[in-house]
Amino acid sequence: MLYKIEALTRVHKGRTILDIPALTIHSGQIYSLIGPNGAGKTTLLHLLAFLDIPDSGMITFRSTPVRYIEKSLLPLRRQVVLIDQYPILFTGSVWKNLEFGLSVRKIERKRRKPLIEEALELVGMQDFSHAEAHKLSGGETKRVALARALVVQPEVLLCDEPTANVDVENSGIILDILEKINREQKISIIFATHSHSQAHRLSLHTLILKDGRLSGLPRDNIFTATLLGQVEDRMVCRLQNDIRITVPAGKSLPKAVIVRLFLNPEYIVLIREREADAGRENLLPGTVMMIAAENGRIRITVDIDISVHIFLSQSEYAKNRPFIGEKVFLSIDDRAITIE
Amino acid sequence: MDLLIDSFRSALLLVLSFDHELLVIVGCSLKVSGIATLLASIFGLPLGFVVAFTSFPGKRLTITCLNTLLALPTVVIGLVVYSFISRRGILGSLDLLYTQTAMIIGQIILIVPVITTLTIAAINRIDKRYRITALTLGANQYQMAWVIFKEARYGVIAAVIAAFGRVIAEIGISMMLGGNAKGFTRTMTTAMALEYDKGEFVLAVALGLILMGFAFGINLMFHLFQGRSDAV
Numbered sequence: 001m002l003y004k005i006e007a008l009t010r011v012h013k014g015r016t017i018l019d020i021p022a023l024t025i026h027s028g029q030i031y032s033l034i035g036p037n038g039a040g041k042t043t044l045l046h047l048l049a050f051l052d053i054p055d056s057g058m059i060t061f062r063s064t065p066v067r068y069i070e071k072s073l074l075p076l077r078r079q080v081v082l083i084d085q086y087p088i089l090f091t092g093s094v095w096k097n098l099e100f101g102l103s104v105r106k107i108e109r110k111r112r113k114p115l116i117e118e119a120l121e122l123v124g125m126q127d128f129s130h131a132e133a134h135k136l137s138g139g140e141t142k143r144v145a146l147a148r149a150l151v152v153q154p155e156v157l158l159c160d161e162p163t164a165n166v167d168v169e170n171s172g173i174i175l176d177i178l179e180k181i182n183r184e185q186k187i188s189i190i191f192a193t194h195s196h197s198q199a200h201r202l203s204l205h206t207l208i209l210k211d212g213r214l215s216g217l218p219r220d221n222i223f224t225a226t227l228l229g230q231v232e233d234r235m236v237c238r239l240q241n242d243i244r245i246t247v248p249a250g251k252s253l254p255k256a257v258i259v260r261l262f263l264n265p266e267y268i269v270l271i272r273e274r275e276a277d278a279g280r281e282n283l284l285p286g287t288v289m290m291i292a293a294e295n296g297r298i299r300i301t302v303d304i305d306i307s308v309h310i311f312l313s314q315s316e317y318a319k320n321r322p323f324i325g326e327k328v329f330l331s332i333d334d335r336a337i338t339i340e
Numbered sequence: 341m342d343l344l345i346d347s348f349r350s351a352l353l354l355v356l357s358f359d360h361e362l363l364v365i366v367g368c369s370l371k372v373s374g375i376a377t378l379l380a381s382i383f384g385l386p387l388g389f390v391v392a393f394t395s396f397p398g399k400r401l402t403i404t405c406l407n408t409l410l411a412l413p414t415v416v417i418g419l420v421v422y423s424f425i426s427r428r429g430i431l432g433s434l435d436l437l438y439t440q441t442a443m444i445i446g447q448i449i450l451i452v453p454v455i456t457t458l459t460i461a462a463i464n465r466i467d468k469r470y471r472i473t474a475l476t477l478g479a480n481q482y483q484m485a486w487v488i489f490k491e492a493r494y495g496v497i498a499a500v501i502a503a504f505g506r507v508i509a510e511i512g513i514s515m516m517l518g519g520n521a522k523g524f525t526r527t528m529t530t531a532m533a534l535e536y537d538k539g540e541f542v543l544a545v546a547l548g549l550i551l552m553g554f555a556f557g558i559n560l561m562f563h564l565f566q567g568r569s570d571a572v
Contacts, residue, residue: 091490100474100487105478
């Protein structure tokens with residue numbers, strides 16, 4: 001376990017900008033942090049980087065509760081590096097920028113050279129070591145900032161929108177580097193992004209922040225639904241294209257008529273047409289539209305007049321082998337349905 | 341007009357001849373103002389840094405007070421210091437009145453607010469991300485402060501230069517606390533005032549030329565230095 005967050009709040013000018021009752025982040029993984037502007041992503045990253053102090057609650061890092069005194073924070077900060085959304089380089093050369101983290105750690109001068117060269121090579125900036133840092137382009141600045149963070153060999157790398165304002169080429173390079181350092185150096189990475197595709201590409205775990213709170217709703221299978229009313233012991237929800245899904249009436253439901261409905265892919269079962277049991281609740285016919293490998297799992301997109309994503313393990317996929325265009329049914333368990 | 345041209349020509353010759361009296365006066369000015377600037381910097385720069393960098397109750401009031409002190413007339417400082425170091429003052433026994441030390445004390449009081457407020461402004465202009473970046477890269481508070489100081493160095497140098505310019509050109513403190521004693525506490529400005537009173541314009545204009553030359557030279561050096569750093 002890398003971080004454990006309990007009852008964390010951060011208040012700014014009387015407004016609670018972050019409120020996380022509980023969150024556990026494991027080491028060696030990549031986490032994406034998704035949310036609109038003002039959702040609290042940067043605040044959370046600053047708290048995880050020990051650059052900000054929560055108003056209440058506790059952060060545990062590597063099983064040790066964080067104490068907010070300078071003496072305790074310094075060793076923690078030396079394990080975690082945050083790269084700002086718009087990183088700023090110190091006045092001077094690229095080399096001097098990379099040397100900073102090593103010199104404050106009192107790394108011997110002769111040991112600095114290979115570390116700096118290795119970090120610059122990793123980000124493809126080895127030819128820029130003597131360039132004036134302030135004269136680099138936006139993409140180059142981001143890559144140097146990444147090298148400057150990596151040269152100190154952190155345990156955790158926190159990136160606030162690593163590809164914001166970066167051209168496609170540099171964006172691709174940065175994402176490749178993040179993937180590589182996680183794979184090869186086992187550096188834990190938590191990055192904030194607006195891009196669902198980036199989150200899909202890099203991370204196994206996605207944290208969704210909305211108004212300072214972690215949303216229980218992941219990125220997939222979120223729909224707007226209308227609560228039509230109760231039929232026997234079940235509440236009927238109408239999604240777009242008149243798709244109807246029922247939930248147990250006893251389930252805690254919001255008072256609003258228009259709600260957000262999330263179908264957790266973990267509890268949706270893909271059933272071959274011939275195996276379908278018509279008596280089941282929430283058994284919806286559809287067509288397999290897309291099959292893609294993603295982070296060691298197989299993502300299957302089924303069109304039931306709306307696109308619903310489910311995941312199969314490699315072995316489940318090898319066993320069932322659904323194919324594009326195949327007529328299937330989705331059996332949606334009650335546990336899969338969350339309404340907000 | 342002829343008077344001015346003649347005085348100017350004679351003054352120029354006086355400067356070029358390295359007149360002894362002129363050199364003593366210039367030396368006294370540079371020594372007093374230089375030491376005052378140095379000591380005021382030792383006190384004012386860290387003070388400005390601390391005020392800019394930390395949050396404490398009454399911070400805005402402190403900055404307002406410092407800004408108010410910028411307008412403090414030199415004669416007021418002269419009077420206040422005089423009341424302390426005159427024979428009847430609580431520090432009268434130290435025999436400081438009409439010494440260079442007294443002038444230095446008065447000038448320090450004059451320019452500490454200048455250095456402090458300009459340092460605060462210089463530090464506040466520095467992007468907040470430098471602080472965050474230094475900390476996240478593992479800097480302790482002192483290492484982080486040094487980063488900010490380095491990034492703000494031109495603003496800080498400008499603060500010191502402005503302070504030196506203020507003291508070398510002031511007259512109230514030098515006259516009231518130094519007494520304009522020839523060879524001891526006579527500075528460029530007090531000598532100019534005296535020569536004017538006597539109706540002797542040559543030395544006054546010569547000193548005026550040197551004073552302007554200093555001001556120009558210091559600013560030129562600063563701009564060249566800053567320009568070079570921008571060009572790197």
